Amino acid sequence: MSFKKQLNWRYATKRMNGQKVDETKFQNILDAIQLAPSSMGLQPFSVLVIKDPETRKKMAPVCYNQPQITEADAILVFAAWNNITKESVNTYISNIADARNAPLESLEGFKQNILGLVGGKTQEELVTWSAKQAYIALGFGLFAAAIEEVDTTPMEGFNPEGLDEVLQLDKKGLKSLALLAVGHRDAENDYLNGAVKVRRSADDFFIHI
Ligand SMILES: Cc1cc2nc3c(=O)[nH]c(=O)nc-3n(C[C@H](O)[C@H](O)[C@H](O)COP(=O)(O)O)c2cc1C
Numbered sequence: 351m352s353f354k355k356q357l358n359w360r361y362a363t364k365r366m367n368g369q370k371v372d373e374t375k376f377q378n379i380l381d382a383i384q385l386a387p388s389s390m391g392l393q394p395f396s397v398l399v400i401k402d403p404e405t406r407k408k409m410a411p412v413c414y415n416q417p418q419i420t421e422a423d424a425i426l427v428f429a430a431w432n433n434i435t436k437e438s439v440n441t442y443i444s445n446i447a448d449a450r451n452a453p454l455e456s457l458e459g460f461k462q463n464i465l466g467l468v469g470g471k472t473q474e475e476l477v478t479w480s481a482k483q484a485y486i487a488l489g490f491g492l493f494a495a496a497i498e499e500v501d502t503t504p505m506e507g508f509n510p511e512g513l514d515e516v517l518q519l520d521k522k523g524l525k526s527l528a529l530l531a532v533g534h535r536d537a538e539n540d541y542l543n544g545a546v547k548v549r550r551s552a553d554d555f556f557i558h559i
Pocket residue numbers: 360361362363364416503504505506507508528547
């Protein structure tokens with residue numbers, strides 16, 4: 351399998367056909383998202399996996415009625431933590447200790463580093479920082495889906511406050527950042543199916559020093 355061929359196969363799908371995505375492939379995409387790296391490994395965001403058709407119908411108006419919202423098999427909502435609490439840092443440190451069978455004391459310096467970094471940011475800065483981590487995971491999801499020949503659309507075309515309201519994200523301590531529609535292209539009705547990729551030339555894009 352050539353990953354470059356797959357990256358040319360994928361495109362931001364505008365129309366999907368409602369077909370279900372194979373469960374193993376779908377799980378592989380979720381695994382890739384979960385395995386994405388994040389600054390200090392904290393993963394300060396969550397991903398909602400929305401398959402429920404009723405919920406997606408409610409989401410459509412705040413997503414400017416983009417058809418993928420209801421035509422995809424699932425919508426993944428990447429959402430930043432509203433707050434990075436001392437408890438969430440403690441949980442992360444305990445996870446490392448458990449996974450690597452390491453004494454908690456050995457992680458104290460690392461924990462203080464995280465708390466120092468987090469403590470030095472305003473809430474707005476923390477959400478921006480979390481968003482950067484979430485977008486790396488979004489990219490991993492896009493890449494994995496391409497490898498699996500599953501179609502996707504990364505989406506920022508929605509009203510975040512409206513979506514937070516529909517999904518009651520505030521109660522979960524979350525703020526929506528970006529969506530990933532996951533499904534299969536409607537090859538006949540999608541005007542972008544088969545369109546040539548448009549990217550800046552490598553000469554313009556890369557700066558070799
Ligand atoms: C962060 C992000 C947000 C995007 N938002 C939308 C969107 O709301 N709706 C949509 O149809 N496409 C959306 N796109 C798709 C881009 O328009 C598309 O990726 C770009 O034109 C490159 O084309 P390609 O992905 O088909 O290669 C978004 C892409 C990214 C990365």
